[in-house]
Amino acid sequence: MSIVEVKVPQLSESVAEATMLTWKKKAGEAVAVDEILIEIETDKVVLEVPAPSAGVLAEIVQPDGATVVADQLIAKIDTEGKASAAAPAAAAPSAAPAPAAAPAAAAAATGGSKSDVAMPAAAKLLADNNLKTSDVAGSGKDGRVTKGDVLGAVASGAKPAPAVAAPAAKPALPQVAAPAGAPDLGERPEQRVPMSRLRARIAERLIQSQSTNAILTTFNEVNMAPVMELRKRFQDSFTKEHGVKLGFMSFFVKAAVHALKKYPVINASVDGNDILYHGYFDIGIAVGSPRGLVVPILRNADQMSFADIEKKIAEYGKKAQDGKLGIEEMTGGTFSISNGGTFGSMLSTPIINPPQSAILGVHATKDRAVVENGQIVIRPMNYLAMSYDHRIIDGREAVLGLVAMKEALEDPSRLLFDI
Numbered sequence: 380m381s382i383v384e385v386k387v388p389q390l391s392e393s394v395a396e397a398t399m400l401t402w403k404k405k406a407g408e409a410v411a412v413d414e415i416l417i418e419i420e421t422d423k424v425v426l427e428v429p430a431p432s433a434g435v436l437a438e439i440v441q442p443d444g445a446t447v448v449a450d451q452l453i454a455k456i457d458t459e460g461k462a463s464a465a466a467p468a469a470a471a472p473s474a475a476p477a478p479a480a481a482p483a484a485a486a487a488a489t490g491g492s493k494s495d496v497a498m499p500a501a502a503k504l505l506a507d508n509n510l511k512t513s514d515v516a517g518s519g520k521d522g523r524v525t526k527g528d529v530l531g532a533v534a535s536g537a538k539p540a541p542a543v544a545a546p547a548a549k550p551a552l553p554q555v556a557a558p559a560g561a562p563d564l565g566e567r568p569e570q571r572v573p574m575s576r577l578r579a580r581i582a583e584r585l586i587q588s589q590s591t592n593a594i595l596t597t598f599n600e601v602n603m604a605p606v607m608e609l610r611k612r613f614q615d616s617f618t619k620e621h622g623v624k625l626g627f628m629s630f631f632v633k634a635a636v637h638a639l640k641k642y643p644v645i646n647a648s649v650d651g652n653d654i655l656y657h658g659y660f661d662i663g664i665a666v667g668s669p670r671g672l673v674v675p676i677l678r679n680a681d682q683m684s685f686a687d688i689e690k691k692i693a694e695y696g697k698k699a700q701d702g703k704l705g706i707e708e709m710t711g712g713t714f715s716i717s718n719g720g721t722f723g724s725m726l727s728t729p730i731i732n733p734p735q736s737a738i739l740g741v742h743a744t745k746d747r748a749v750v751e752n753g754q755i756v757i758r759p760m761n762y763l764a765m766s767y768d769h770r771i772i773d774g775r776e777a778v779l780g781l782v783a784m785k786e787a788l789e790d791p792s793r794l795l796f797d798i
Contacts, residue, residue: 383432385454387447390421397421398576399445404436409462416454422580425702435460505529577671588731593769596728597777601785603744603759606630609791621686629688631716631741633794636660636681638783639714642776645767646713648734654771663715663732664692668699674732675704676712716741729766736771740764
């Protein structure tokens with residue numbers, strides 16, 4: 380027997396421990412070299428652990444959900460072993476799961492089948508009106524009868540089915556099946572799940588931001604018509620030339636960099652009693668993912684073209700959905716942009732991403748009535764919100780910085796001439 384150890388990969392300096400997710404292989408199963416055995420979640424990224432050698436997974440040392448540290452032993456591979464034919468069968472349950480029995484018991488108690496189990500409140504109404512689940516069509520999950528179904532049936536004049544002689548029995552309490560998948564909120568169920576490491580880290584950083592920064596938010600509105608006209612005019616040729624669509628985010632990034640150059644303190648950060656001015660522009664782009672909000676960084680955004688920005692944002696979006704973002708891609712940043720408008724947000728007050736000192740919130744563009752030259756006209760308007768750390772950024776710089784972004788968006792030619 381030749382054993383190869385599987386260990387936790389190296390974590391970043393700021394990450395002390397990680398959580399084991401779900402093993403993709405069982406003990407006794409064959410594995411190929413570089414085959415992904417398990418994913419390990421840190422508070423920043425999800426790391427894949429490949430098999431260092433081909434063979435048989437001889438032992439799983441650390442189970443699903445275990446907390447581990449870098450270089451810790453988590454499994455062993457026998458490079459000379461053969462897969463056990465009984466391994467998959469051993470994993471199969473020897474008996475039916477207990478939760479499956481609950482619906483059956485409930486059905487028997489109410490005179491129905493597994494597909495017409497009554498929810499607790501509905502069961503009481505059924506008893507009060509001398510009805511059975513079979514007398515009411517269920518509209519709940521898996522055909523369950525809800526309180527609304529019973530009320531509707533009673534209102535429509537439903538009558539109980541003819542009684543069938545049966546031995547006397549003690550009244551049974553309605554059974555409630557354990558929630559499966561998404562909880563059915565119709566009958567007040569609850570489900571407790573632990574926070575993921577990323578979600579816990581997000582919570583920690585948000586509390587840190589609000590407790591250490593003197594956060595203030597300034598607002599402005601921008602007429603997006605010039606940007607929309609440019610996109611419409613050049614979209615086809617841009618896509619053909621660069622292989623990516625021209626979106627709005629590249630304009631927001633360019634406008635933000637334009638303003639940060641004019642007012643460098645917005646691009647600075649607090650370091651103890653010092654103000655650290657950054658001579659580069661690393662823009663964080665807030666991206667939603669199945670695990671939570673992540674903020675990958677556009678490095679040296681001032682040196683990127685519109686096409687470079689769009690390609691990088693598309694790449695980050697895909698990586699975020701697949702859980703493939705690396706730690707180095709989310710480390711640092713001097714300013715962030717959060718686009719709540721993607722989800723329909725009209726206005727918000729974004730929270731600063733430490734150690735940065737400001738963040739731009741972008742929202743949904745909607746046609747609104749505005750006044751131009753004394754006339755009421757319809758324009759596609761977007762509300763911008765910039766939260767900033769008032770410890771180092773005065774209202775003057777914050778307001779003028781946001782105005783500079785507004786002017787760049789309403790007249791994109793300013794970006795060409797840097798004015």
